[in-house]
Amino acid sequence: MATVKTLIYLIVYPGLLFLFLYSTFVEWYDRKLYARLQNRMGPTHTGRFGLLQPIADFFKLMAKEDIVPDRADRKMFSTLPAVGLAIVFTAMLLLPVWNYSLDQPSVTSFNGDLIVLLYLLSLPTFIFFLAGWSSTNLFSTIGGARVLTMLFGYEVPLFLAVLSPAVLANSWRLAEIAAFYRQRPALTLVNLLGFVIALICVQAKLERTPFDIPHAETEIVGGTFTEYSGKKLALFRLMMDAEMVVAAGLLATVFLGGFPGGALLGLVNFIVKTLVVIFFLSLIRATTSRIRVDQVVSFAWKYLAPLAILQLLIVILVKGLIS
């Protein structure tokens, strides 16, 4: 029984199949919302309300010709998309969605899984950098350098912002943090500042406007993905969508009280909460313009990092008060 459950957990929900379908849905949601905010229609044609458009795009890309540049490091160039996708799907398993129990730490829910998840979310950034670097294209190289430059900006504020709720909950385990805030809902308000910081940092991590600098098409063509085409590009795009789901799930767990209620209610909770987070991400995307890479770094260190430290201070004070 346990084996079957684990298999379902890995392959159906919340693993491969669910994540694939849900990421395509999230892409549709993001595109539609972005389009409506811009006075456009967004996808309408494939499926009802264009719901199947991302899936159609995915399969279309899978069927396209796959080109590897002569000068590129062939092995690295080809394995990166698959490795990146694997990393993101692994990160998904760590979210306390269904198969966890509070009193009995298991393989995917253990003390310290918050840290592991954060590091798993950092890895795609390095994948993007390596992808840009190994394709040897000028534009990709610049894109790769920009990915790393941005990483130095947003990574520290993101870690600080996500860790402060954990400090308050006195646990490094996602499930316990979520349970802590479900018991004391008023305390979520303490982390409001951290939530805003984390939202901005996640936007930067996902490389969406105003932080879509590594693949700013009007400056450096496709950036890191200039040389990617066909299946590899499809996998990269899926990876970015899945990363958005996982990052939104992380924020929902840490700041919004997680996803209680077993398989079905937990699923509803998961969908509603991640969509709320993604709504904010889309809103930022629609209302801002792309900034320069030096502006990202100075913005992150001038505003985000000090604010994140302020948040940590608040949390420590509150912790002293309630204990």
Added chain:
Amino acid sequence: MNDQILIDQAKARLGEKVLEITNPAPRRIFIRVKVDDLLAAVGWLKNELGFTHLATISGVDLGQAFELLYHFANNFTCVTLRTDIARDNPLLPSICEIIPGAVLYERELQDMFGIVVQNIPDGRPLVLPDDWPAGNYPLRKDWKYERPPEVIPGGKK
């Protein structure tokens, strides 16, 4: 500053260098100078009258000579300096020393008329392709364009 004052000044300051002045319409003044006096005339226009804006340089193939027209403008009027150079020895001094913005127009003249602009800061071709056959200057009146026969790859011989 109106046109008449400008014409008087031109006569006073440039004296014999001015070969001809016409004023066919309000705010349009054409001054003809010799090519040797061109730099002096441009310098006078810019430094003393404040004509800093060179609108463009037009070249015309007159058959025996090339006529060059330097269109200057300021907030009041539009002055055109006109000069001739011989067709068989088309040498022209560059005015980029005085007006740096003229370089693109001079490069265009080199491409289109085969005029040799002396002391040009950057004499590379501007609009013609890099593999353009030498000695072909499209805007000369004797140049005719012949469309090369189109070959369809894999088509009928």
Added chain:
Amino acid sequence: MKFQIPIGPQHPALKEPISLRMTVEGEIIRDADLRLGYNHRGLEKLAEQKTWIQNIYLTERICGICSHSHTTCYVQGVEKLMELEPPRRGLYIRTLVAELERVHSHLLWLGVAGHEAGFDSFFMYTWRDREIVMDILETISGNRVHYGINTIGGVRRDLDEQQVKHILDSLAILRQRSEYYQHLGTNEPSFVARLAGVGYLSREDAIALCAVGPTLRASGVPMDVRKDDPYAVYAEVPFEVCTADTCDVLGRTVVRIKELFQCYNIIEYLLKNLPSGPVAVRAPRRAKPNEVVSRYEAPRGENIHYIKSNGTDKPERLKVRAPTLGNYAATLKMLKNGFIADVPLIFAAIDPCICCAERAVSLVDARSGQEKIISMNALKQLSRQVAAGNARKREAEWPL
């Protein structure tokens, strides 16, 4: 580490082919070079073989966005050569179309600036409202891009009461929307952060490099052909020359938005004071030998045509200087010591309209770093050689 980045001839930031070659150190541009000619159509040569009337439609096709500018510039020059006096109603309609064109061009530019800065929402909004102007132009002339309204001696179509009312109604919407864009373009923090201080062009440089139009005016030089050398009916229309003194892309945005409001005022004035009478006079087929310099303030700056006639029904010489060419020297100056990220913005800020040509490709050999130039024919042969070596994919099956 220095290396060269090619922007163009094909690049997502460029709507037309031009080659910008940047030497960069990290993210900073140390040197910039420009290569024109990808779009050269030999139009000046062609014009010598066409009649005066045919040339109207030829000059109209110099550019898709400022098509009316080039025809007006050409037509008013030819009218001087033929000693024609177009009727006042015709001149009013010509000016009206010119101002509407300026509105549509500036709205288009705002959208492009938004897109180049990665602010796609701004782009979508301005382009939606640009449709209103396009509709007005379509009602007046029957066309959206090449209006074909000018003819030698006047205009080809008249306005009626209903059209006037339609334009005035639409104008109210446009005015309201432009106020919103003015607010957005100068207040949205991330957008302003991208525009302010970018592409600095001092007043002295702008003058020395012969910049034109909004680029020049944003450097604080109040030069506008409509004011300095009034053509058509601008001498009797009240309007102001808009300038800014920030000398950067933000200034160029502000100048263009301010000009939008001036345009609305001009259009309103023209419609309210539209004289009655015919719209065109009959033009002769030939022009006496003469020459004329015709200037026009296109949305992008000063447009100048030099026309020389020789007594036949064809021009002896037609020289066209589009505003963009005048701004290139200034652009190279602005690009130096900027960031790569600012290239599209700086380049777009002059509102480039590229109409010049060549058929060569310059390739940088990645192995040796040496640049070599390959002609179109050699390139075709090369591609055929490579294609001959590959296995045929004709029998490949659809993978799904």
